[in-house]
Amino acid sequence: MKKNQTIPELIWQFFCSVKLAVYTLVLLAATSIVGTIILQNGTPQQYLREYGAAVYNVIKVFNIDDMYRAWWFLALLVILCINIVVCSIERLSTTWKIIFPEKIKFNPDRFRKQKNLESFTVNKEALSLYNDYESFLSKTIGKVIKEETGTGIVIYSETGRWTRMGVYVVHLSIILLLIGALIGSLFGFKARLNLDEGATSDTAFIAKKREPVNIGFSIRCNDFNVKFYDTGAPEEFKSNLTIIENGKESFTKDILVNHPLRYKGINIFQSSYGSGQPDSVVLDIIRQSDKSVTSQTIKIGEEIQLPDAQGLFELQGFLPNYDFRGNNLGEAFIGKITLKDAKEIQIAIPIKFPTFDKMRKGTFAFVVKDFEQKYYTGLQITKDPGVWYVYSGFILMIIGCWITFFMSHQSFFIEIEKAGENSSKISISGTTNRNNQGMKLKIKRIVTKLKDI
Amino acid sequence: MNSSLALSLATFIYGLASVFYIGSFAFKKQILAKPGFIVLIIGFLSNTAGIILRWIESHQLGYGYAPFSNMYESLVFFSWAIAILYIFVELKYKENIIGMFATPLIFLAIAYASLSPDISSKISPLIPALKSNWLIAHVITCFLGYAGFALAFGFSIIYFIKPKNPDAASIFAKLPSWDLIDELTYQMVVFGFLFLTIGIITGAVWANSAWGTYWSWDPKETWSLITWFVYAIFLHLRMMRGWHGKNLAWVSIIGFMAVMFTYFGVNFLLSGLHSYG
Numbered sequence: 001m002k003k004n005q006t007i008p009e010l011i012w013q014f015f016c017s018v019k020l021a022v023y024t025l026v027l028l029a030a031t032s033i034v035g036t037i038i039l040q041n042g043t044p045q046q047y048l049r050e051y052g053a054a055v056y057n058v059i060k061v062f063n064i065d066d067m068y069r070a071w072w073f074l075a076l077l078v079i080l081c082i083n084i085v086v087c088s089i090e091r092l093s094t095t096w097k098i099i100f101p102e103k104i105k106f107n108p109d110r111f112r113k114q115k116n117l118e119s120f121t122v123n124k125e126a127l128s129l130y131n132d133y134e135s136f137l138s139k140t141i142g143k144v145i146k147e148e149t150g151t152g153i154v155i156y157s158e159t160g161r162w163t164r165m166g167v168y169v170v171h172l173s174i175i176l177l178l179i180g181a182l183i184g185s186l187f188g189f190k191a192r193l194n195l196d197e198g199a200t201s202d203t204a205f206i207a208k209k210r211e212p213v214n215i216g217f218s219i220r221c222n223d224f225n226v227k228f229y230d231t232g233a234p235e236e237f238k239s240n241l242t243i244i245e246n247g248k249e250s251f252t253k254d255i256l257v258n259h260p261l262r263y264k265g266i267n268i269f270q271s272s273y274g275s276g277q278p279d280s281v282v283l284d285i286i287r288q289s290d291k292s293v294t295s296q297t298i299k300i301g302e303e304i305q306l307p308d309a310q311g312l313f314e315l316q317g318f319l320p321n322y323d324f325r326g327n328n329l330g331e332a333f334i335g336k337i338t339l340k341d342a343k344e345i346q347i348a349i350p351i352k353f354p355t356f357d358k359m360r361k362g363t364f365a366f367v368v369k370d371f372e373q374k375y376y377t378g379l380q381i382t383k384d385p386g387v388w389y390v391y392s393g394f395i396l397m398i399i400g401c402w403i404t405f406f407m408s409h410q411s412f413f414i415e416i417e418k419a420g421e422n423s424s425k426i427s428i429s430g431t432t433n434r435n436n437q438g439m440k441l442k443i444k445r446i447v448t449k450l451k452d453i
Numbered sequence: 454m455n456s457s458l459a460l461s462l463a464t465f466i467y468g469l470a471s472v473f474y475i476g477s478f479a480f481k482k483q484i485l486a487k488p489g490f491i492v493l494i495i496g497f498l499s500n501t502a503g504i505i506l507r508w509i510e511s512h513q514l515g516y517g518y519a520p521f522s523n524m525y526e527s528l529v530f531f532s533w534a535i536a537i538l539y540i541f542v543e544l545k546y547k548e549n550i551i552g553m554f555a556t557p558l559i560f561l562a563i564a565y566a567s568l569s570p571d572i573s574s575k576i577s578p579l580i581p582a583l584k585s586n587w588l589i590a591h592v593i594t595c596f597l598g599y600a601g602f603a604l605a606f607g608f609s610i611i612y613f614i615k616p617k618n619p620d621a622a623s624i625f626a627k628l629p630s631w632d633l634i635d636e637l638t639y640q641m642v643v644f645g646f647l648f649l650t651i652g653i654i655t656g657a658v659w660a661n662s663a664w665g666t667y668w669s670w671d672p673k674e675t676w677s678l679i680t681w682f683v684y685a686i687f688l689h690l691r692m693m694r695g696w697h698g699k700n701l702a703w704v705s706i707i708g709f710m711a712v713m714f715t716y717f718g719v720n721f722l723l724s725g726l727h728s729y730g
Contacts, residue, residue: 018689018693019694021689022686022689022690025685025686026682026686029682032678032682033675033679035675036672036675036719036723037723181668190666229516229578231577231578234580234581237581257584257663258581258582258584258585258662258663260662269664269665271665380664380665382665384666387661390657390667394654394657394658397650397654398650398651398654401646401650405643405644405646405647406643406647437633437636
């Protein structure tokens with residue numbers, strides 16, 4: 001290290017090292033593993049049960065329960081960012097002159113020393129060879145520069161000088177990605193909205209914090225449909241939504257999984273569905289003594305007479321997940337029987353378990369015969385003004401990688417020397433900033449072509 | 454002819470190709486590698502036929518999807534991708550002995566698909582989230598990337614088998630020089646890196662059109678990013694710090710371990726959006 005460096009110079013040096021980039025990448029890779037093993041965004045109870053109080057304290061201190069947003073992980077990303085910018089500026093300021101030279105110069109001695117140098121002799125005179133080779137190079141490579149030496153002629157041609165920019169394009173793309181992600185996390189949101197068929201709402205709930213967020217317009221779910229395969233797995237689900245602005249219907253559109261609705265910067269995705277509350281149900285009321293069945297349609301909240309004037313039954317409601325002694329029995333109707341002697345009995349009628357109510361051993365057993373399945377649609381509602389930065393970053397990254405990996409700055413050199421009466425010695429070599437092996441092969445190919453001329 | 458017959462044949466033929474290549478090395482008979490290449494091509498054709506037939510069969514069953522949608526299909530395609538990439542490498546570099554480091558990988562992937570009891574070869578309908586053209590782009594690019602890394606891994610192994618300057622009579626003399634291995638490994642990593650990058654990007658764009666977020670730190674996403682970091686480190690070490698030889702080969706091997714964990718470990722050990730394949 002040089003003496004008498006100021007602190008800003010030291011900081012600059014710290015950030016312009018490739019070593020730092022490698023260490024930061026190693027740390028990012030290693031720490032990223034943690035978040036795939038330890039549950040993210042769980043409840044305190046989940047962590048306490050899994051790891052105990054002592055480890056949970058460590059998890060809390062380092063935000064490991066939400067580590068990809070933890071200060072230390074973001075700090076690593078910021079270091080990487082500064083590192084990329086500083087490195088690129090530092091290197092670009094020296095390579096800029098190479099990429100945009102005032103005048104292209106070349107040093108014949110450098111080419112004469114190349115390992116890929118190939119030589120052969122031709123029984124032709126130097127000047128006529130020069131004309132052939134000049135047109136060959138200008139056709140296959142690019143503009144040709146000629147220089148006379150004492151003993152003959154050297155010609156030079158190059159291609160792809162601009163491809164030295166490729167790596168800076170990749171670095172720029174990473175910065176764009178991170179800027180886009182930052183904009184998204186500052187000014188965007190990711191929220192959920194469950195809408196029953198027929199319901200309207202203009203408020204969604206932020207996924208993690210359950211905070212309400214106003215969308216700016218109202219969404220009404222007119223209809224929800226789910227199609228199943230023979231196997232019972234869902235094939236497709238679809239919501240018919242109407243957008244309502246200032247009390248007026250704007251438009252109506254179907255959304256499906258993978259086919260969202262985008263409107264005024266808000267994206268509305270079909271993400272899930274569930275059973276909504278049905279209006280009514282057809283119940284079979286079975287007299288247990290002789291198994292005789294009475295079917296009756298009942299609305300929720302309605303009260304009916306039991307057969308034989310045994311009492312009253314009130315259908316109180318619908319539960320999407322009925323819990324029976326810790327077991328989830330799924331969708332169930334719940335109701336209350338009031339017997340003649342004013343004794344009240346709470347009952348549940350799970351849809352999937354038709355014999356459930358029989359086990360109560362009452363006078364009557366209730367079974368769901370039919371009901372109109374109502375759904376709610378689970379919408380994911382997001383706003384991400386940073387997404388276009390991210391997408392530009394994606395495109396630049398692919399282009400930049402392509403340039404960096406598959407294109408290179410290549411220079412070719414041919415020397416024509418007089419070897420004797422009507423014979424010339426030809427030497428060919430080339431340089432490249434990448435893929436020397438490929439250059440070696442290319443030189444060999446050029447040699448065979450030149451021999452054919 | 455149906456897809457499972459074609460793919461069983463491909464498995465067997467790939468196995469045979471490995472035997473030829475390994476035999477050509479073990480018995481120092483270069484002449485065995487030539488039929489090995491032809492057998493490999495036949496296996497590749499059978500593999501291709503199997504994928505196309507499966508595509509047709511899924512349409513006949515009424516599900517109609519591109520066969521890149523579950524663990525079985527991805528393994529079959531993984532074999533296919535390594536095979537086509539290796540065929541290209543052998544034709545371009547005119548080195549056939551390195552086939553002994555590629556064909557076993559091709560064979561293992563498809564044999565695992567066929568033989569493992571955990572992997573079902575049933576054609577089953579797609580869940581709604583997978584019905585997207587991005588699926589095809591995402592899977593093809595990711596597996597071309599994985600194939601590049603698999604070959605880079607295979608070639609890196611040579612560093613640990615072959616001494617730098619072996620005796621001319623030694624069994625290792627026929628293996629390519631360190632310079633060439635270095636070149637081959639680098640080219641494969643570069644190929645893999647480009648396609649992994651495109652694979653992650655197509656996955657992100659797809660996620661954004663299906664779930665509304667391009668990145669959600671799902672374990673598969675995170676592990677693919679970890680893999681990307683490792684190979685980014687590889688490229689910087691080679692291009693900027695001049696690493697070569699065994700040291701760099703270690704990075705390539707670690708990278709491939711990350712690929713394997715992204716591919717299998719995440720599916721079998723961790724849960725997330727990709728648990729279906």
